[in-house]
Amino acid sequence: MTVKTAISIREDLFAEAEQLAKELGVSRSQVFAMALEDFIVRRRNRQLLEALNRAYADEPTDEERALLHAMRCVQREVADEW
Numbered sequence: 001m002t003v004k005t006a007i008s009i010r011e012d013l014f015a016e017a018e019q020l021a022k023e024l025g026v027s028r029s030q031v032f033a034m035a036l037e038d039f040i041v042r043r044r045n046r047q048l049l050e051a052l053n054r055a056y057a058d059e060p061t062d063e064e065r066a067l068l069h070a071m072r073c074v075q076r077e078v079a080d081e082w
Contacts, residue, residue, distance in 0.1 A: 007032075
């Protein structure tokens with residue numbers, strides 16, 4: 001299903017969209033839809049990357065440090081047994 005909408009854009013941007021539509025052999029509406037889809041995907045990816053960066057940027061808690069230390073000790077013991 002498609003929805004019809006009206007937008008206001010700069011004249012030069014409209015002219016570029018018109019030219020691009022001709023080059024690609026698609027309608028102006030398709031050019032705008034493609035651009036919006038691309039913008040949405042890039043924005044979602046940027047938001048995901050920012051969320052991942054925030055998740056990995058924080059310092060480990062005391063409990064996490066203790067667990068890491070315990071895991072390293074077990075790994076050393078296992079490695080020494082080999």
